[in-house]
Each structure stands twice: as C-alpha cells, then as structure tokens.
Amino acid sequence: MSTLLGSCDVMDAVDALEFRYESLPDLTGQTAVITGCSSGLGAATALELARKGARVLCLGRKEEKTRDVIGQITNETGNNKLEFIHCDLLSLASVQAAAETVLSKNVPVNMLILNAGVIGSPTEMQRSQDGIEVTWATNHLSHFLLTILLIPLLERSIGQGAPTRVVSVSSISQSMTGYREGIRFDAYDDAAEYKFLHRYAETKLANILMSRELQRRVEEKYGAGVPFYSNSCHPGIVNTAMGEDHVRPWLKNVVSGVKRIFMTTPNQGAKSIVYLAASSDVQTLNLRGKFYIDRARPSRPGDLCPAASDMDLAKRLWEWSFDVVRGKGVKV
Numbered sequence: 369m370s371t372l373l374g375s376c377d378v379m380d381a382v383d384a385l386e387f388r389y390e391s392l393p394d395l396t397g398q399t400a401v402i403t404g405c406s407s408g409l410g411a412a413t414a415l416e417l418a419r420k421g422a423r424v425l426c427l428g429r430k431e432e433k434t435r436d437v438i439g440q441i442t443n444e445t446g447n448n449k450l451e452f453i454h455c456d457l458l459s460l461a462s463v464q465a466a467a468e469t470v471l472s473k474n475v476p477v478n479m480l481i482l483n484a485g486v487i488g489s490p491t492e493m494q495r496s497q498d499g500i501e502v503t504w505a506t507n508h509l510s511h512f513l514l515t516i517l518l519i520p521l522l523e524r525s526i527g528q529g530a531p532t533r534v535v536s537v538s539s540i541s542q543s544m545t546g547y548r549e550g551i552r553f554d555a556y557d558d559a560a561e562y563k564f565l566h567r568y569a570e571t572k573l574a575n576i577l578m579s580r581e582l583q584r585r586v587e588e589k590y591g592a593g594v595p596f597y598s599n600s601c602h603p604g605i606v607n608t609a610m611g612e613d614h615v616r617p618w619l620k621n622v623v624s625g626v627k628r629i630f631m632t633t634p635n636q637g638a639k640s641i642v643y644l645a646a647s648s649d650v651q652t653l654n655l656r657g658k659f660y661i662d663r664a665r666p667s668r669p670g671d672l673c674p675a676a677s678d679m680d681l682a683k684r685l686w687e688w689s690f691d692v693v694r695g696k697g698v699k700v
C-alpha cells in the first residue's frame with residue numbers, strides 16, 4: 369500500500385497521536401461520499417473507511433487513476449463496495465450529474481467528505497468551464513453545490529437517527545487571505561486582484577465557514593439535538609501531489625526529497641478527516657462546527673483567524689455561493 373500511503377522517514381518515528389484507525393467502529397452498512405480520492409488524503413481516507421466496511425462513493429475527474437486507487441483499496445481490504453463516480457469540480461454541470469448519480473443510489477449518505485482541492489496557478493488566474501476562478505470553483509463553490517444537492521440523502525441518514533457527518537478539508541492557511549475582512553467577495557473573479565496563495569487561503573477559510581453555516585442551518589431546521597455533525601480540519605503539512613503541477617521540472621526531484629523528509633504521510637494526515645467522519649468520539653464529545661488540526665487534535669484559541677468564527681460572514685458566504693451558482697444557470 370506504499371503508493372497510497374506514501375512514506376516519511378521522520379514522521380513515521382514520531383507518530384504520537386492518540387487516535388488510532390483501529391479504534392474506529394465497524395462501518396458496515398454506512399455510505400461515504402468523498403471527493404478527490406485519486407490521490408493523497410482522499411485516497412488514504414477512502415482506504416481507512418473501506419477497511420472498516422463502509423461503502424465508499426469515490427467522486428473524481430480522472431476515471432482510470434481513481435479506479436486504480438479503488439482497485440488497490442479493494443485488494444488491501446477485501447472491501448468491494450467502492451464505486452467511481454465521475455465528477456469534475458471545474459464544471460458545475462459535472463457536479464450536478466455526479467449528484468444525480470449519487471441520488472439515484474437511493475441510500476442515506478452517512479458521511480460526506482469534501483476533500484478535493486487545488487492551489488491555483490502562481491502566475492495567472494485561470495477559469496473553470498463555467499468561467500469561475502479555478503481555486504474558488506474547485507475548493508469551495510463546487511463543494512457547496514454538491515452539498516446542497518446531496519442534502520436529501522444526508523436528511524435520509526438523519527431521519528434514520530444515524531450519526532451523519534460532513535467533513536470539510538480546510539487548511540491552517542485560512543488565516544493568510546491577506547484581507548482583514550477574511551473574504552473579498554467582490555474580488556473573487558478579478559484577475560487584477562489575483563494572488564494565488566491569497567485565493568487558496570480564502571477558499572480554505574470558506575471551507576470552515578461553510579462547515580459552520582451548514583451545521584447552524586441543519587440545527588435551525590431539526591433542533592440542536594439533531595445527530596448531524598459538520599466539522600472541518602487542517603490535515604497537517606502532508607506529502608501529497610498538492611501544488612506539484614506548479615513545480616518546475618528541474619526542481620521536482622529536490623522538492624520531492626525535501627517533502628519526503630519534512631512532511632507527514634497521507635496516512636497520518638488523513639487522521640483528522642477520518643476521525644471527524646467516523647469516530648464515535650464525534651457523538652460522545654458532541655463535535656459540531658469544530659476545527660481539528662494535524663492528527664486529530666482540537667484547534668486551540670489562536671489557531672484560527674477571527675473571520676473563521678464570524679457567523680455573519682458564514683451566512684453571507686452561503687448566500688453569495690447560491691447567487692454565484694445560480695448566476696451560472698444552475699437551478700437550486
């Protein structure tokens with residue numbers, strides 16, 4: 369499984385985390401939907417959920433690459449309940465089609481893991497098929513649309529009294545948007561204002577805010593005791609393919625050597641994601657709208673920027689996201 373889990377000489381030796389994958393409950397009969405399973409953290413997450421018997425719907429844009437990962441997971445775990453569903457987050461139509469496919473399965477979704485993500489081009493702003501800036505399209509707006517469309521299946525899970533979890537994979541870089549107000553909605557699509565790391569940070573802040581607003585809205589509808597747990601996390605600094613497209617070819621070997629030594633592995637990085645998706649602690653500790661960091665530890669005061677706790681901003685993000693996707697012709 370080394371291709372999926374990666375390896376990291378230093379971090380392997382210092383894995384002092386209390387949470388262990390072995391402590392997860394049996395997940396047989398539960399369904400997880402994950403974006404970005406073709407590599408890195410998504411693949412490691414799918415593996416651990418599959419190991420515990422979950423059915424895993426793997427949403428991805430590269431069929432062969434994702435099916436290879438599914439094959440490796442099935443070989444390792446014996447779980448053959450993993451399915452590929454085509455979903456290119458750079459196309460709102462593709463997200464709608466993927467959601468339709470998931471809806472057609474007619475099963476409650478117990479875990480929704482919004483994991484796929486990109487760092488945009490360092491040199492020039494690029495746009496999705498709908499004309500949306502790539503980082504916003506991939507990291508937030510498509511995940512927002514997917515979540516809205518899958519709400520009926522999340523509600524089916526809630527209706528059965530099952531603990532229903534949504535995990536938004538954010539980043540500690542949420543504090544580096546460059547804007548005191550957190551997100552500059554009026555500049556999200558402005559090429560003149562484009563700074564790739566600021567855009568990445570804004571979308572990662574959006575992941576946290578959306579996670580919290582989703583929790584608030586579900587509680588508003590069903591009451592505070594609803595068995596619904598929407599949380600977000602920073603997985604650590606993890607040796608994955610993230611940002612590799614932007615490394616110059618002559619530097620790739622050096623960069624990959626440095627990453628191998630100093631970064632944690634996808635298997636370690638996925639701990640926060642898997643913990644929030646499947647650990648029974650989520651219910652017993654009543655984790656709602658929380659942010660977890662590195663290998664499944666709760667964030668401390670100071671880990672998050674003030675904007676990440678601004679529920680007015682969260683509400684505005686939600687409404688703005690609706691406006692943007694509707695403005696692109698999506699009927700939601």
Ligand SMILES: NC(=O)c1ccc[n+]([C@@H]2O[C@H](COP(=O)([O-])OP(=O)(O)OC[C@H]3O[C@@H](n4cnc5c(N)ncnc54)[C@H](OP(=O)(O)O)[C@@H]3O)[C@@H](O)[C@H]2O)c1
Pocket residue numbers: 403404405406407408409410427428429430433455456457458483484485486506537538539540602603604605606607608609610611
């Ligand atoms: N690695 C870190 O240190 C780190 C730190 C903080 C947060 N994160 C977050 O962790 C998440 C997972 O990233 P990773 O580190 O595992 O990186 P990764 O190995 O590059 O994985 C990214 C995943 O997103 C998918 N993806 C990208 N664009 C897509 C699109 N248009 N449609 C569908 N899928 C798309 C990729 O699929 P393809 O194979 O098709 O490209 C891949 O499966 C991201 O949200 C990232 O922001 C990572």
